[in-house]
Amino acid sequence: MAHTQTVRPGDGHALPPYRWWQMLLRSLFHLHVTGEDGAPQTWSVDVRLGGDEDGEVRAQLYRDGLHYSGSTLPAVFAVPGGTIQVAATGFGLRRAHYVTPDGSERQLVPDPASAEGRRAHLDRTDPALSRAVGIASATVLVVALVLGVPQLVEQITQIPPVADSIGTYSCPFRLPAWANTALVLATLAASTERALRLRYNRFLDGGLFGGEE
Numbered sequence: 001m002a003h004t005q006t007v008r009p010g011d012g013h014a015l016p017p018y019r020w021w022q023m024l025l026r027s028l029f030h031l032h033v034t035g036e037d038g039a040p041q042t043w044s045v046d047v048r049l050g051g052d053e054d055g056e057v058r059a060q061l062y063r064d065g066l067h068y069s070g071s072t073l074p075a076v077f078a079v080p081g082g083t084i085q086v087a088a089t090g091f092g093l094r095r096a097h098y099v100t101p102d103g104s105e106r107q108l109v110p111d112p113a114s115a116e117g118r119r120a121h122l123d124r125t126d127p128a129l130s131r132a133v134g135i136a137s138a139t140v141l142v143v144a145l146v147l148g149v150p151q152l153v154e155q156i157t158q159i160p161p162v163a164d165s166i167g168t169y170s171c172p173f174r175l176p177a178w179a180n181t182a183l184v185l186a187t188l189a190a191s192t193e194r195a196l197r198l199r200y201n202r203f204l205d206g207g208l209f210g211g212e213e
Contacts, residue, residue: 007077010060010067015044023115024192025050029096029108033080043068043079045086045096045108059086084108089205091188092116092195107198119196133193140190141204144183147175 018028031043044062051057059075061068061084069077074087074095082100086093093116099105110116123130154171157163175183191205199205 007069007071007075010062010069013067015046015062015065015067018111018113020113023118026114027093027096027116028111028114029093029116030111031079031084031098031108033098035080041080043077043084044111045077045084047073047086047088047093049088049092057088089191089195089200091191091205093198094195094200094205096198116196116198119193123197134197134199137190137193138204140186141194144187144190145204147173147183148180148187151175151180 018026025048027045027047027049029045031045033041033043035041042064044065046060046062047057049057056072058070058072059077060070061077061079071077071086074085077084077086079098082098085095085097085099085105087095096108097105098108110120112118112121119130122133150169150171151174154169157166157169194200194205
């Protein structure tokens with residue numbers, strides 16, 4: 001992972017319940033492990049994607065429903081038997097995984113009430129539809145790169161310092177404004193759908209509107 005931030009101890013407050021209206025603003029994942037004393041433990045990672053009061057996106061870690069620690073992203077939390085690693089893009093999480101010292105890893109389980117949990121439910125109950133939606137999302141992002149990058153390059157090379165340095169580039173096509181708007185909206189929807197599955201590809205998801213934390 002990229003550079004991790006300082007993990008700060010928690011204050012013991014209870015994990016807030018998940019509300020339906022938080023689906024596009026909050027990610028909540030759980031991990032069930034056995035503690036050092038042999039007792040089962042539930043570790044929960046809560047990320048408010050819109051940021052907290054100071055605008056910073058942080059991952060909050062809870063043990064059995066009580067606040068244990070917190071960190072800005074990307075975060076690495078030590079838990080029994082390994083670490084929980086959390087990272088995000090501009091559209092949601094791209095990583096919420098439990099990693100053991102031997103390098104094996106598994107994704108945490110999304111809370112059923114969350115958007116990620118509902119997307120996972122679709123994958124379990126209708127895998128064919130889920131697969132079709134996933135293929136459609138990837139296709140949209142490929143089309144967005146093919147159609148969007150040449151237009152973006154043309155705009156960049158129109159900037160005087162850039163034009164003086166490397167010359168200008170003329171895009172072989174120019175989409176109407178409504179088509180570019182539709183392309184942007186479709187790209188945002190596709191990127192969000194992939195984030196709900198924690199799918200991330202540097203080429204596709206880090207393209208025109210990617211970004212990561």
